[in-house]
Amino acid sequence: xxxxxxxxxxxxxxxxxxxxxxxxxxxxxxxxxxxxxxxxxxxxxxxxxxxxxxxxxxxxxxxxxxxxxxxxxxxxxxxxxxxxxxxxxxxxxxxxxxxxxxxxxxxxxxxxxxxxxxxxxxxxxxxxxxxxxxxxxxxxxxxxxxxxxxxxxxxxxxxxxxxxxxxxxxxxxxxxxxxxxxxxxxxxxxxxxxxxxxxxxxxxxxxxxxxxxxxxxxxxxxxxxxxxxxxxxxxxxxxxxxxxxxxxxxxxxxxxxxxxxxxxxxxxxxxxxxxxxxxxxxxxxxxxxxxxxxxxxxxxxxxxxxxxxxxxxxxxxxxxxxxxxxxxxxxxxxxxxxxxxxxxxxxxxxxxxxxxxxxxxxxxxxxxxxxxxxxxxxxxxxxxxxx
Amino acid sequence: xxxxxxxxxxxxxxxxxxxxxxxxxxxxxxxxxxxxxxxxxxxxxxxxxxxxxxxxxxxxxxxxxxxxxxxxxxxxxxxxxxxxxxxxxxxxxxxxxxxxxxxxxxxxxxxxxxxxxxxxxxxxxxxxxxxxxxx
Numbered sequence: 001x002x003x004x005x006x007x008x009x010x011x012x013x014x015x016x017x018x019x020x021x022x023x024x025x026x027x028x029x030x031x032x033x034x035x036x037x038x039x040x041x042x043x044x045x046x047x048x049x050x051x052x053x054x055x056x057x058x059x060x061x062x063x064x065x066x067x068x069x070x071x072x073x074x075x076x077x078x079x080x081x082x083x084x085x086x087x088x089x090x091x092x093x094x095x096x097x098x099x100x101x102x103x104x105x106x107x108x109x110x111x112x113x114x115x116x117x118x119x120x121x122x123x124x125x126x127x128x129x130x131x132x133x134x135x136x137x138x139x140x141x142x143x144x145x146x147x148x149x150x151x152x153x154x155x156x157x158x159x160x161x162x163x164x165x166x167x168x169x170x171x172x173x174x175x176x177x178x179x180x181x182x183x184x185x186x187x188x189x190x191x192x193x194x195x196x197x198x199x200x201x202x203x204x205x206x207x208x209x210x211x212x213x214x215x216x217x218x219x220x221x222x223x224x225x226x227x228x229x230x231x232x233x234x235x236x237x238x239x240x241x242x243x244x245x246x247x248x249x250x251x252x253x254x255x256x257x258x259x260x261x262x263x264x265x266x267x268x269x270x271x272x273x274x275x276x277x278x279x280x281x282x283x284x285x286x287x288x289x290x291x292x293x294x295x296x297x298x299x300x301x302x303x304x305x306x307x308x309x310x311x312x313x314x315x316x317x318x319x320x321x322x323x324x325x326x327x328x329x330x331x332x333x334x335x336x337x338x339x340x341x342x343x344x345x346x347x348x349x350x351x352x353x354x355x356x357x358x359x360x361x362x363x364x365x366x367x368x369x370x371x372x373x374x375x376x377x378x379x380x381x382x383x384x385x386x387x
Numbered sequence: 388x389x390x391x392x393x394x395x396x397x398x399x400x401x402x403x404x405x406x407x408x409x410x411x412x413x414x415x416x417x418x419x420x421x422x423x424x425x426x427x428x429x430x431x432x433x434x435x436x437x438x439x440x441x442x443x444x445x446x447x448x449x450x451x452x453x454x455x456x457x458x459x460x461x462x463x464x465x466x467x468x469x470x471x472x473x474x475x476x477x478x479x480x481x482x483x484x485x486x487x488x489x490x491x492x493x494x495x496x497x498x499x500x501x502x503x504x505x506x507x508x509x510x511x512x513x514x515x516x517x518x519x520x521x522x
Binding site: 116369 | 413502503
């Protein structure tokens with residue numbers, strides 16, 4: 001028994017106009033200060049006002065949003081009493097919006113208590129809409145919430161399937177203004193979601209097709225979107241890839257690259273997409289060393305098929321490294337700018353945090369402590385995994 | 388030798404497996420909290436069984452079958468029908484998925500338990516190492 005959850009998804013050119021059909025009286029828009037400054041918040045608010053919704057704005061979400069930020073947002077929601085919470089932005093803003101909505105509905109909960117094991121009883125006060133301005137996180141369609149415990153320098157993987165959005169509006173025009181670096185980071189995040197959703201222990205028939213298609217779309221369109229951001233065809237295909245990958249991993253799971261990437265992001269503040277993608281070739285080599293079957297299958301679908309399954313996995317890992325290089329991203333933790341001494345000093349914490357990340361549960365090959373430590377070292381140095 | 392599920396012998400063997408596991412010891416080095424596993428009756432098992440498992444700082448200091456839910460006041464209670472427990476021990480159902488779909492119900496500090504996924508995985512691995520015969 002398992003579930004497949006999804007919002008209603010409005011996607012493609014002019015999808016934002018669907019906001020004009022939202023019923024209700026008040027909407028709280030949750031975003032970050034940059035989108036406020038760029039006028040994107042106002043652009044969305046104008047659509048909400050056309051629906052007759054009085055609109056308030058909480059534009060204080062920082063990258064890697066903290067528990068304190070979502071508590072502040074929930075207090076704003078409590079005062080404003082919206083019947084829609086609208087998350088606008090990248091994964092940080094949308095995840096913050098999910099948490100703010102949950103805490104507005106359930107002020108008795110601590111943010112860290114938002115877990116998948118209990119009934120939350122949401123939708124008594126409001127509903128949730130999500131609007132991505134990047135193409136990668138998939139947060140518009142997932143129920144996962146990643147917040148940062150700033151005291152412990154640790155990312156918290158939270159969420160409950162009830163807190164999936166009611167409606168996700170994926171308008172590729174919103175992502176068209178992303179600079180190349182952000183396009184690369186988020187696009188590689190989508191690729192990592194797709195690959196890990198396909199290969200993780202909780203994949204299902206309902207998620208496999210979405211993951212396959214999403215991986216292929218990223219290979220085919222990310223380099224063009226990075227090189228020529230004005231190419232709206234590439235932008236739209238990447239937006240679709242990100243949402244498809246989000247549906248896939250949101251209903252399966254991710255795995256080892258995400259566990260390691262979360263740990264790296266928590267300690268060294270690497271952007272999420274950059275961190276998980278640079279780990280991905282190494283974790284594929286590691287997983288493929290034991291059971292290459294599904295990885296080889298996905299490799300073939302992405303153009304890296306080989307007679308020998310192990311060779312296919314290695315070619316796929318190299319293909320991903322090639323894509324990462326082509327879009328200008330680092331292939332190693334060292335190249336991402338992390339000092340070796342600092343890295344070694346935090347290695348034990350990295351290993352512990354990765355082990356206690358929920359994504360570790362579904363790794364197709366579970367590493368031992370020693371193996372995970374070696375994986376972190378290989379990922380630092382850029383050594384293909386040989387164990 | 389196989390141990391019958393549910394029984395005192397089975398839960399004690401699980402406790403022994405945990406105490407022999409370095410991976411569990413490290414994953415649960417800070418864990419404090421005992422469990423009561425409640426096996427509810429269904430078509431495969433007609434009684435309710437209560438299995439107590441103490442877990443503390445990476446070790447399992449004790450385990451036994453007890454007569455009732457009141458026999459031990461534990462930090463956590465996980466309950467579910469016999470067929471789900473059986474499928475978990477057989478490796479056919481992931482216990483985390485069983486909790487997420489509420490085929491198993493957990494009572495206790497969920498914030499705390501969610502921070503130890505590696506320890507949960509190690510417990511499942513130890514379950515798989517207990518030679519089991521089913522009631």
